[in-house]
Amino acid sequence: MQTTSIHGMWSSRLAFIMAATGSAVGLGNIWRFPYITSENGGGAFVLIYLFCILIVGMPIMFSEIVIGRRGRMSPINSLRELAADAGASKSWMGLGVLGVIAGFLVLSFYSVVAGWTLHYGFLYAKELAGGVGVTDPTANFTGLLASAGEMTFWHGVFMVMTVGVVAFGVEKGLERAVSVLMPVLFVLLLVLLGYGMNTGHFQEAVGFLFKPDWSQVSGGMIVTAMGQAFFTLSLGMCAIMTYGAYLPSGVSVPRVGTTVVIADTLVAVVAGLAIFPIVISFGIDPAGGGPGLIFTSLPLAFAEMPWGIPYGMAFFLLLSVAAWTSSISLMEPATAYLVESTNLSRKTAALCVAGLAWTLGLASVFSFNLWSEVRIGGRDIMSAIEYVANDIMLPIGGLLTAVFAGWILSGKITREELGEKMPNWAYSAWLWLTRVVTPAMILVVLASLLGII
Numbered sequence: 001m002q003t004t005s006i007h008g009m010w011s012s013r014l015a016f017i018m019a020a021t022g023s024a025v026g027l028g029n030i031w032r033f034p035y036i037t038s039e040n041g042g043g044a045f046v047l048i049y050l051f052c053i054l055i056v057g058m059p060i061m062f063s064e065i066v067i068g069r070r071g072r073m074s075p076i077n078s079l080r081e082l083a084a085d086a087g088a089s090k091s092w093m094g095l096g097v098l099g100v101i102a103g104f105l106v107l108s109f110y111s112v113v114a115g116w117t118l119h120y121g122f123l124y125a126k127e128l129a130g131g132v133g134v135t136d137p138t139a140n141f142t143g144l145l146a147s148a149g150e151m152t153f154w155h156g157v158f159m160v161m162t163v164g165v166v167a168f169g170v171e172k173g174l175e176r177a178v179s180v181l182m183p184v185l186f187v188l189l190l191v192l193l194g195y196g197m198n199t200g201h202f203q204e205a206v207g208f209l210f211k212p213d214w215s216q217v218s219g220g221m222i223v224t225a226m227g228q229a230f231f232t233l234s235l236g237m238c239a240i241m242t243y244g245a246y247l248p249s250g251v252s253v254p255r256v257g258t259t260v261v262i263a264d265t266l267v268a269v270v271a272g273l274a275i276f277p278i279v280i281s282f283g284i285d286p287a288g289g290g291p292g293l294i295f296t297s298l299p300l301a302f303a304e305m306p307w308g309i310p311y312g313m314a315f316f317l318l319l320s321v322a323a324w325t326s327s328i329s330l331m332e333p334a335t336a337y338l339v340e341s342t343n344l345s346r347k348t349a350a351l352c353v354a355g356l357a358w359t360l361g362l363a364s365v366f367s368f369n370l371w372s373e374v375r376i377g378g379r380d381i382m383s384a385i386e387y388v389a390n391d392i393m394l395p396i397g398g399l400l401t402a403v404f405a406g407w408i409l410s411g412k413i414t415r416e417e418l419g420e421k422m423p424n425w426a427y428s429a430w431l432w433l434t435r436v437v438t439p440a441m442i443l444v445v446l447a448s449l450l451g452i453i
């Protein structure tokens with residue numbers, strides 16, 4: 001059993017929590033959660049999402065950390081070795097390959113949206129410096145989407161930022177970048193929550209978010225809710241597994257895993273509670289949604305708030321930072337694999353991964369302008385990529401992860417990795433969920449997606 005990884009190690013339990021929370025908390029919470037909640041009618045969707053976090057997300061979070069730490073390598077190699085040790089087929093490494101492919105797809109559109117947040121951060125910075133900033137939020141956003149050049153530029157800036165961190169490796173790059181700015185973003189969200197509570201529409205927003213209208217539930221909605229649970233927790237594509245490989249032995253997996261899940265869920269809920277009162281108070285139809293939701297609604301509030309301009313600048317720049325700490329974890333699995341399995345240095349490997357993801361991302365950029373007519377299964381290109389990656393590939397990856405942790409790894413290994421401090425009842429609960437409940441739930445949802453049930 002390896003006790004360290006060749007890629008380096010997190011220096012402490014806290015360092016892992018910061019990194020894994022940095023991976024989890026990102027655009028998924030503040031950009032995607034509000035907009036897909038609005039598209040899916042609120043309450044019922046949110047409750048199904050929370051249910052998926054608990055029953056599907058939590059057990060898989062533990063499983064990924066366990067597999068990663070036991071293997072101590074990139075997911076592809078860890079899974080191959082662990083499968084071989086267990087006398088199982090080496091084709092389990094296919095799960096790692098699936099994860100790497102999903103990672104490319106997610107990173108490609110993620111970076112485009114992170115580019116939007118950078119663009120907005122700089123618009124406010126310009127305004128602060130006396131220039132023209134966000135004048136008419138809807139027109140500004142439409143204008144940005146129409147400009148392939150501008151979007152490509154910011155998408156590129158963001159990819160360069162990401163590769164800059166990944167190239168320097170675990171301790172010097174990743175850890176330093178994540179442990180500074182996350183708490184600040186949370187404070188800014190709390191300020192926005194305070195503003196939301198004073199709009200006079202807080203009650204309505206709470207109702208929209210948590211009062212379920214079960215008549216709205218459909219197979220498609222459940223697929224979306226589960227996809228969001230995977231996406232927001234960074235699960236199903238071996239990103240957390242990769243971070244787990246750098247987790248020192250002796251750190252309690254249930255403890256760190258639970259912390260990450262709670263932190264991510266808290267940020268999503270606070271973001272929802274902060275954003276919807278603003279959406280409602282400015283007369284935007286909360287069911288209108290769309291990927292532009294935060295970009296067209298929040299600037300209306302920033303225009304009215306005292307200190308709204310510097311606040312808006314800080315908000316969007318810190319959201320870019322949150323996206324940054326997530327995209328780092330999207331690049332790490334493929335980069336670690338290239339370092340292990342080729343002669344490439346970490347820097348070159350990271351550059352190759354970023355170059356490919358950036359190129360793929362152009363499809364998402366053009367889906368709003370040059371290729372806006374293109375439809376794949378009724379969706380525009382970026383939505384189609386989001387759908388295939390988040391709603392299909394991540395759940396399949398999660399299903400295989402659960403099966404691997406529950407059935408392929410021996411009980412001795414998982415008991416050891418989950419730690420003595422985990423009470424027996426909790427271990428049994430994890431094992432039962434991981435072996436039966438979680439895979440069954442994912443299978444049912446995937447079956448509904450295929451129209452089987």
Ligand code: PHE
Binds near residue numbers: 023106230232233330
């Ligand atoms: N969890 C991140 C977010 O919510 C996105 C992400 C998905 C990161 C998958 C890594 C892996 O923004």
Ligand code: NA
Binds near residue numbers: 026028231233234
């Ligand atoms: Na998230």
